[in-house]
Amino acid sequence: MSARSTIRLAVGVALGATLIASAGPPAAAQPAGTPPSGPPQVAGRVLNLEEAVNIALETQPQIQARLFDYAAARYRVDQAMSPLLPQITGSASAIKSQT
Secondary structure, X not given: OOHHHHHHHHXXXXXXHHHHHHXXXXXXXXXXXXXXXXXXXXXXXXXXXXXXXXXXHHHOXXXXXXXXXXXXXXXXXXXXXXXXXXXXXOOOOOOXXXX
């Protein structure tokens, strides 16, 4: 792997991790009255690497699907580890008597 492709991979991973951390759960479908937003206009201008990666992360459905798959897997790991954490249980009761 060349140094250039290693740098691209590192930038992509860093931006992907930032996107996952800030995204939260996937957004719901767009409201009925709003038109779908198209891809950004990039024809005729020079893009730097960060802009190109950002555009790919925002507009490529396969990349978005993999990022959300990764986020879902992280939550499943948390769920699988939860039995190892301390468990707290409690109960309460009340009795009312009239004499």
